[in-house]
Amino acid sequence: MSTETNPEPGITRGSGTQADQEANQRARRVLFGCAALTVLTTLAIFFVLLDNAASYFFGARFTEMLLGAGTERTVTFTEFFTGTRWAPDHATPAHGILPIAFGTLAVTVGAAFVSIPIGTATALYISEYSSPGVRRKLKPTLEVLAGIPTIVYGYFAIAFINPVLIGPIADALFGINVGRYSLLSGMLVVGIMTIPMVSSISEDAMQAVPDDLRNGAYALGATKYDVSLSVVIPAAVSGIFASYILAVSRAIGETMAVTLAAGFNANITANPFDEIMTMTAYMVSMARGTSAVGTVQYQSLFAVGLVLFLMTLVMNLLNDWFKRRFQEEYQ
Amino acid sequence: MSTQTDELFGDVDLGWEHLKNRLFLGLIFAASMFGVVMLALLLLDILTDFYVGLTEFNINLVDFLTRSGSRREELAGFQGAIIASVMLVIVTAFLSFFIGVGSAIYLEEYAPKNRLTRLIEANLANLAGVPSIVYGLLALAAFRNGIGLGPIVLVGAIALALLVMPIIIVASQEALRAVPDGVRNGSYATGATKWQTIRRVVLPAAIPGILTGTILALARAIGETAPLLMVGALFVNRVPYGPFDRYSAMPTQIYAWAAEPSQHFIHLAAVGIVVLLTIMLCMNGVAIYLRNKYETEV
Amino acid sequence: MSTQNTDERLISTEVQTGENARANLPDEPVLAARGLDVYYGDDRALDDITIEIPKNKVTAIIGPSGCGKSTFLRSINRMNDQISVCRIDGELTFRGKNVYDDDVDPVALRRKIGQVFQKPNPFPKSIRENVTYGLEVQGKSATDEDVERALRGAALWDEVKDQLDSSGLELSGGQQQRLCIARAIAPDPEVILMDEPTSALDPVAASKIEDLIDELVDEYTVVIVTHNMQQAARISDKTAVFLTGGELVEFDDTATVFENPADGRVEDYITGKFG
Numbered sequence: 001m002s003t004e005t006n007p008e009p010g011i012t013r014g015s016g017t018q019a020d021q022e023a024n025q026r027a028r029r030v031l032f033g034c035a036a037l038t039v040l041t042t043l044a045i046f047f048v049l050l051d052n053a054a055s056y057f058f059g060a061r062f063t064e065m066l067l068g069a070g071t072e073r074t075v076t077f078t079e080f081f082t083g084t085r086w087a088p089d090h091a092t093p094a095h096g097i098l099p100i101a102f103g104t105l106a107v108t109v110g111a112a113f114v115s116i117p118i119g120t121a122t123a124l125y126i127s128e129y130s131s132p133g134v135r136r137k138l139k140p141t142l143e144v145l146a147g148i149p150t151i152v153y154g155y156f157a158i159a160f161i162n163p164v165l166i167g168p169i170a171d172a173l174f175g176i177n178v179g180r181y182s183l184l185s186g187m188l189v190v191g192i193m194t195i196p197m198v199s200s201i202s203e204d205a206m207q208a209v210p211d212d213l214r215n216g217a218y219a220l221g222a223t224k225y226d227v228s229l230s231v232v233i234p235a236a237v238s239g240i241f242a243s244y245i246l247a248v249s250r251a252i253g254e255t256m257a258v259t260l261a262a263g264f265n266a267n268i269t270a271n272p273f274d275e276i277m278t279m280t281a282y283m284v285s286m287a288r289g290t291s292a293v294g295t296v297q298y299q300s301l302f303a304v305g306l307v308l309f310l311m312t313l314v315m316n317l318l319n320d321w322f323k324r325r326f327q328e329e330y331q
Numbered sequence: 332m333s334t335q336t337d338e339l340f341g342d343v344d345l346g347w348e349h350l351k352n353r354l355f356l357g358l359i360f361a362a363s364m365f366g367v368v369m370l371a372l373l374l375l376d377i378l379t380d381f382y383v384g385l386t387e388f389n390i391n392l393v394d395f396l397t398r399s400g401s402r403r404e405e406l407a408g409f410q411g412a413i414i415a416s417v418m419l420v421i422v423t424a425f426l427s428f429f430i431g432v433g434s435a436i437y438l439e440e441y442a443p444k445n446r447l448t449r450l451i452e453a454n455l456a457n458l459a460g461v462p463s464i465v466y467g468l469l470a471l472a473a474f475r476n477g478i479g480l481g482p483i484v485l486v487g488a489i490a491l492a493l494l495v496m497p498i499i500i501v502a503s504q505e506a507l508r509a510v511p512d513g514v515r516n517g518s519y520a521t522g523a524t525k526w527q528t529i530r531r532v533v534l535p536a537a538i539p540g541i542l543t544g545t546i547l548a549l550a551r552a553i554g555e556t557a558p559l560l561m562v563g564a565l566f567v568n569r570v571p572y573g574p575f576d577r578y579s580a581m582p583t584q585i586y587a588w589a590a591e592p593s594q595h596f597i598h599l600a601a602v603g604i605v606v607l608l609t610i611m612l613c614m615n616g617v618a619i620y621l622r623n624k625y626e627t628e629v
Numbered sequence: 630m631s632t633q634n635t636d637e638r639l640i641s642t643e644v645q646t647g648e649n650a651r652a653n654l655p656d657e658p659v660l661a662a663r664g665l666d667v668y669y670g671d672d673r674a675l676d677d678i679t680i681e682i683p684k685n686k687v688t689a690i691i692g693p694s695g696c697g698k699s700t701f702l703r704s705i706n707r708m709n710d711q712i713s714v715c716r717i718d719g720e721l722t723f724r725g726k727n728v729y730d731d732d733v734d735p736v737a738l739r740r741k742i743g744q745v746f747q748k749p750n751p752f753p754k755s756i757r758e759n760v761t762y763g764l765e766v767q768g769k770s771a772t773d774e775d776v777e778r779a780l781r782g783a784a785l786w787d788e789v790k791d792q793l794d795s796s797g798l799e800l801s802g803g804q805q806q807r808l809c810i811a812r813a814i815a816p817d818p819e820v821i822l823m824d825e826p827t828s829a830l831d832p833v834a835a836s837k838i839e840d841l842i843d844e845l846v847d848e849y850t851v852v853i854v855t856h857n858m859q860q861a862a863r864i865s866d867k868t869a870v871f872l873t874g875g876e877l878v879e880f881d882d883t884a885t886v887f888e889n890p891a892d893g894r895v896e897d898y899i900t901g902k903f904g
Contacts, residue, residue: 009724011738016767017524021736024526028441034433035442038500039454041493045465048472121362129356130363138363145370147615149554151582152377152604155589159597160376180592192369199366225352246460253462255557256582260589280464280557287560293476301561305468309461316460320453444713513750520708521812522740523766531766536753 049309052302055294074296080303086266086282088300095300097307099266103278104308107186107258108251110272114191115247119198120240126199127206128228139200146196154260157189162261170273181263184272189261190254194247201246205239205326206232238326242319249315253308255280279304381605384598395602399569407588407596409603411570415484415578416610419559420549422488422574423495428545431496435503435541440529459497466494467561475562482563484574490558495548502544506537539625543618550614554607556582581607651846651866652882656683659820659850660705664719667700667875669712674700675875677719682867687842687851689865689883691858693898697875698854702822705852706742707735723820740767743813743849747825749805751797751812756780756789759797759808763816775815782848783811784841803834810841814849821845823853827860839864858899862887870895 013021055061057080059072075095083096122142126135162178162185170176209232217227233240263275264285277285286301384390398408442448470490480486510533518528564583571578579587581603588600658681667675675697682688690698703709704721707728720727728738740763751759760779761771776793780786785807789800797808806826813821823842827835842851842864855861861868861883868886870879878892890896 009726009741011723011726011728011734011741012730012732013734013737015734015737017734017737017740019768020524020527020766021734024524027526027529028437031433031437031441034430035437035451037430038434038458038496039451041469041496042454042458044473045461045469048469049465052472118362118365121359122366125356125359125363129359138367141367141370145366147551147611148373149556149582149607149611151554151556151585151589152373152608155585155600155604156373156376158589159380159601160372192366195366223348223352225348225355228355249460253464255462255464256586260586280462283464283468284557284560287563288565302468302472305465309465312460312462312465313457316457319460320456511750513746513748514752516708516746517750517752517809517812518762518766519711520706520739520744520746521763521766522736522816523762524736527766531762532752532754 045309049302049306052299053306056296056299056303075303084268086277089286089297093296097279097304099268100277100279100282100304101307102268103183103262103266103276103281104252104311106183106276107190107254107262107278108248110184110187111190111194111251112244112248114188115194115198115251116244118191119195119243119247120202122195122199123202123206123240124228124232127203128224128232142196142199145192146200148193150193150254150256151260153189153193153257157185157257157261161185161188166273174273176271176273178273179263179275181261181265181275182273183262183269183276186258186262186276186278187272189257190251193254193257194250197247197250198243201243202236202240205236205243208239208326209235236326238322242322242326245315245319245322249312249319252315253280253312255284259284279308377601377604377608380598380601384602388595388598390599390602392602395599396606401568405595407599409581409584409606411568412579412581412584412603413606413610414570415564415567416553416581416607418484418571418574418578419488419491419580420553422485423491423552424545424549426488426492427496427499427548431499431545432503432541434496435500435507436529436534438500439504439507440525440533455497455500459501462557463494463555464557464561466490467558469493470558471561471563480575482577484571484576484578486562487559487564487578487580488574490562491552491555494555494558495552498548498551499541499545502548503537503541506540506544507533509540510536539621543622546614546618546621550611550618553614554582554611556586559583560586581610651686654685656681656686656867658682659684660721660723660852661725662701662704662719662721665701665704665721666718667697667704667709668716668718670714673875675704678875678877680869680877680880682850682852684850685846685848686866687846687853687864688867688869689861690852690854690869690871691856691861692871693873694856696871696873698871699824700875701871702744702824702852702854705820705822706739706744708739708744710735740816741818742820742822743816743818744822744824745806745809745813745826748829749802749809751800751805751808753796753798755794756797756800756808757793760811760815762812767816771815779811779815782814782845783807784837784844785811801834803830803837806830806834806838807841810838810845814845818849820850820852823851825854825856828856835860858887870898872898 051061051063055064057073057075057077058065059074060069065071079095080097082098083094084098085094085096086099087094126138130138158180162180162182166182166184167178170178213231213235214227217231258278259281262278262281264277264281265275266277266282267274269276282304283301286297292298385392395409396413397410398406399411401407438448438451442451467490470486470493474480474486474489475482514532514536515528518532523531559580560583563577564579565587567577567579585600585603585607588596588603591597660682662678662680665675665678666673678701690701692698700709704717705728709715709717717729721729723738723741726733752762757776760776764771764775777786777790780789785804788804797805800808827838830838839860842853845851853865865883867880868883869877870886870890872878872894879886879890879895881891886895887899890899
């Protein structure tokens with residue numbers, strides 16, 4: 001018997017499903033809009049930073065220039081990137097970013113000296129050595145460390161680390177009198193803050209190393225020390241590196257802890273007990289003042305913000321790259 | 332026999348190997364404890380200063396919680412800051428929840444596997460790494476000044492919403508992904524459209540995870556200081572009337588106090604920190620309770 | 630019922646009660662494929678399938694793993710659409726209308742064709758909500774009678790009538806599968822597709838569902854994919870044999886396929902020489 005076309009089987013468009021299909025299409029469009037807004041956010045950040053930084057360097061924002069405003073070279077790139085005095089709000093202004101860039105980098109490097117070794121060691125301990133009981137207590141502790149707001153770290157620095165730890169040591173060992181703030185305090189507190197980042201991500205990377213690799217080494221008579229250093233770490237190195245870069249990126253952008261720890265004195269110094277100013281601390285100090293829109297101080301906020309944003313962007317892209325390399329190896 | 336053993340294993344100095352292993356273990360254990368010790372010191376310091384503040388400096392806790400901020404240390408209170416923070420969190424939740432969950436639904440259920448989708452996902456990863464102060468700059472230029480809203484709660488909430496949105500999106504994506512595909516297929520095969528499936532089956536199943544992630548994100552937001560400082564949440568000593576009023580929130584008030592050289596203000600800051608941490612602890616507790624309660628289902 | 634050549638009898642085709650009556654009814658096709666090819670990317674999963682599936686009978690689809698049985702099933706209600714690399718050539722018609730025509734809405738199609746999956750997949754909702762789901766997505770309100778009718782039709786009513794508001798996930802595996810059947814028949818489809826519905830169940834639960842199929846076929850057309858040849862022989866009226874490469878090598882009355890297949894490869898498969 002052949003298949004004759006029976007009375008309409010009712011499966012075409014318009015067989016009672018239009019309303020639902022239309023609702024589905026509408027929902028899809030709205031939801032896409034939500035996702036697109038996140039892309040818009042990044043564009044907005046770029047736009048706002050560049051636009052206002054333009055007024056810092058060229059005397060007018062891009063948007064104002066489009067409307068015909070004139071431009072004048074207010075701050076040259078040379079002065080900005082090579083000048084060694086930073087005082088945009090001073091009576092005799094200077095626009096050299098090096099002191100506060102130095103502050104940021106010094107704190108970042110110092111913090112890395114704290115978080116990278118300790119974080120890696122912690123990750124190794126949790127992943128290879130610790131008993132399940134210790135692991136159950138140690139991991140949540142580190143999560144708590146990670147969840148503490150940065151303002152609390154800042155308080156810890158100014159109320160304890162600087163006066164109680166660093167002050168007496170500087171006095172006893174070097175005879176130096178430490179003020180309210182010190183570079184060392186900033187390095188320490190940002191370092192402590194970023195330990196969980198390094199330890200948690202490195203530990204994930206180490207856990208992902210297949211046990212077969214370890215067992216092969218153990219069967220050859222290696223100790224845990226050998227296995228950890230010569231099998232686990234090399235195998236997990238991309239993930240571990242990704243964690244370092246993430247911690248560095250975090251340290252660069254850190255604001256409250258470092259502001260209350262390291263202070264507001266924009267200078268380049270080799271003395272870790274000195275007060276310095278990071279880029280983020282500068283931005284906070286401007287907020288404390290009353291910078292009217294259009295003033296050089298206000299514009300400088302965005303120029304510094306742009307530099308900060310680009311630095312962390314590069315770090316984040318690097319981190320992505322390392323993470324992808326790591327995923328390729330184990331997935 | 333022993334000479335044979337010596338010949339077999341004579342060249343392997345196992346004593347040193349084991350010693351090295353134990354020394355290494357000691358080293359990395361000490362390193363792991365560094366973080367724990369620091370946390371203990373931090374909490375101890377806060378609690379001590381809190382206690383000292385209440386006793387030596389006579390900071391009355393009830394007054395602290397019911398008075399607004401003031402330039403004069405004896406009259407300083409936290410009430411304005413607490414209410415401002417609560418207001419901020421509520422507005423932030425409104426701004427970030429729907430767009431965040433909506434984005435997650437799009438990415439998990441609708442988005443085709445093409446370059447545009449990869450771009451959106453890569454962009455989200457980058458947004459999560461942007462320093463919080465930059466979100467403050469964005470809100471400052473675009474909303475406080477650009478549109479001219481001024482240093483009001485709404486602008487601060489916008490900055491915080493942008494900050495926590497990537498967190499909410501990722502948590503929601505994970506909650507949606509945890510809903511098994513079998514259940515989706517069951518719905519499609521019964522003649523439901525994708526949106527019907529999402530609305531009736533997937534979303535209800537994922538809501539507990541989504542809420543948990545959102546509450547955790549908001550707990551993070553309530554402790555953020557830098558973006559609020561950028562949009563001017565400082566120097567206000569009273570309770571804000573609403574989202575369109577000026578304000579000083581808990582973290583910014585703590586910062587204002589901690590930055591003062593006077594010891595009294597430092598201890599006020601410690602008391603404020605204890606209040607802030609308690610509220611954050613409660614929020615985290617609610618989130619974890621939610622997660623545990625609904626983890627057994629589905 | 631068939632020749633009892635003990636040495637060569639391949640599989641027992643002891644029939645179920647209904648099959649005798651159904652065997653006497655003529656075949657009225659409700660689903661038909663003509664030259665159907667299905668590709669996943671460059672791999673061909675189904676090769677030139679031509680078949681007419683009759684109304685109100687049980688059609689079993691058997692064959693070794695990977696021979697395209699499930700692919701064929703999914704092509705009927707266009708669940709294959711979800712796989713982006715899936716490509717169709719040829720024709721598959723439902724009551725004469727090619728389901729792959731441009732003007733066909735797959736959602737409308739799936740409201741006429743129900744599916745039961747290998748692993749029971751009830752929604753994390755109450756039993757009642759599971760059953761009424763199909764009607765509610767069509768914008769129809771479901772009455773208590775609808776719920777009872779569907780649960781009775783799935784032989785589940787007596788076991789759950791006092792707990793309609795409890796979660797469907799609290800039922801046993803076999804009960805969950807019957808709940809999925811109730812969910813599939815509540816919106817009154819014309820065809821029910823079953824993809825290895827008993828392979829995840831214990832033998833007692835499986836046998837309950839086999840009995841159920843015998844009753845369901847009075848109202849619906851049943852197409853069942855199964856890797857259990859005994860099951861196919863027990864419950865089906867017609868059997869289609871697919872072999873590796875997506876080829877349909879035989880389609881006939883069940884008794885014929887199992888006792889006197891035309892294609893030698895079918896005999897090899899059934900006697901276990903391969904597959």
